[in-house]
Amino acid sequence: MIETDVLVVGAGPVGSTAAKHAAKGGAKVIVVDRKSEIGSPKRCAEGIYDRGLQWLGIEPDERWIAQTIYGGVIYAPNGDSLTVDETALPEHGYVLERKVFDKHMAMDAARAGAEIKIKTLISNIRRSDNGFIATCESMDETYEISTKILIAADGPESIIGKMAGLDTTTPPKYMMSCVPYEMCNVDCVRDELIEFYLGEEYASGGYAWIFPKGNGVANVGLGIAGDLSEKTAKECLDKFVKTCPHTQNAQPVEFNVGGDPISGLLDKIYDDNIMLCGDAAGQVDPIEGGGIILGMMGGMAAGQVAASAIKEGDYSANKLKEYPDKFNESTFNVVPKLPVARDLVLELKDKDFNKLVEAANKLDLTNVGTKDVIKVFLKLPPRLSLKFTKLFKMFL
Incomplete structure (x- = not known):
């Protein structure tokens, strides 16, 4: 003993x-x-934010940082994109070598x-x-x-x-099926920007991602809601890799699979x-x-x-x-509130993502206020825009 x-x-x-x-x-x-x-x-996708390391009292170490990240690109289902980079974001993050x-x-x-x-x-x-x-x-x-x-x-x-x-x-509808590849020959937009792909085409109830690790290497994966997709997460990821312009020539060197509980x-x-x-x-x-x-x-x-x-x-x-x-x-008492936002996001359809990205592209991201964000939510159908506006105010 x-x-x-x-x-x-x-x-x-x-x-x-x-x-x-x-x-x-x-x-x-x-x-x-x-x-x-x-x-x-x-x-996982291996991404973390620098502010979180500060809260934990951990100094960044180049031995476990693959790439410093200064923003991201969000792709709507219709192909439109929204880029948020260091000109608008005061914070930065990292893609790890887990x-x-x-x-x-x-x-x-x-x-x-x-x-x-x-x-x-x-x-x-x-x-x-x-x-x-x-x-x-x-x-x-x-x-x-x-x-x-x-x-x-x-x-x-x-x-x-x-x-x-x-x-x-974890209730089945809140257990995401996640599959990441580590790939080489990935044609990233910029090594300093992570990429998110929204919509039912690739990831029902979730999203696909490309997290650059430098020199054409990236963590490429997706997460789907198991109760919303007729295909397995692996099948969805392979389809994404074949059709995404940035992964046309990419080759996998590692594959993993796991569950991600989003029940709160x-x-x-x-x-x-x-x-x-x-x-x-x-x-x-x-x-x-x-x-x-x-x-x-x-x-x-x-x-x-x-x-x-x-x-x-x-x-x-x-x-x-x-x-x-x-x-x-x-964690500033925010975590208990997040499931409310999750349920609203899960209600969004492809047309809603398209409207949100279109509206966000019209904003001056270097000088965004509360009213500007609410205007973006108002582009959604009334039942959703009201919910999102109330939710946004709840976090203020």
Whole structure:
């Protein structure tokens, strides 16, 4: 029997962030991951924004940055496009090398004092008098870890969360099927601009993307709502690659597939001795599906609360309820509102996207005010324009 204060399941950026902050706070921490290589396979577009790294206290590192991004191009279904670049955007972001980034975050956790166990599968957990006991399988060895606090960062529909009695199920209509290729010979508009392709032609209920990584290399993928498409995500992506002018000569060198939960925050992301974070908690932007920064913010909050709980000797739900409060405060209380916007976006049809892009192109993007944005929404059918106008005001 191995004993620890905090056991983190999942050594992705979220789990590693939780482990790092719990260890920095003085807790004894063990991180387990079932994969033999942290960061592989990757299942996302690899994009993050610099402001998010600042919130997390992480300095950008050229070792895990493939490309700095200063804006993007949005393509409407009719082919019209809207370009928003550094002339209008004060912020910038990055396209990552996830395999390098994830290992970097895990090493940060180890430097803070966490112990990492790779190729280790948790086959069972059970309640104990003082927390949980996890049965671990690693190579040909089986052993148990006793922990006061369990942090589940094991991805969508967390198996660990389910074992602990939490409802981590994502409704099918809110589980996006995502498939990214890494490709070479991609003819990007500009290496500094990411590209989004809207409409039912390629991605029903979602969008296709091209995220440049420099020198003709790009993360090319799409996400679709499983209940809206008759084709698989892979079939939709292959069609996109064949027909998009920028990928006509592209060749895949890597392919991955995964689910992206856009249901929003789960109703309950903690209980006695346990916290969920990242995809496991629904800490994903349900509008565009990005979850790296939000998940890491959740990991940071969970790690800090875990460390505090260990110091106080209180691992009850009454103590751990500080975790969602800390997460919401650090993300400006915006995340709970996002599902309302998601549902409105899912109502949009191709003709609506066309009208929005057309209207946005008439704006001076270097000097846009609230009234200008509302005018864009008014181009939609009345039932949608009123909803979007109310929604926009709700975020002000």
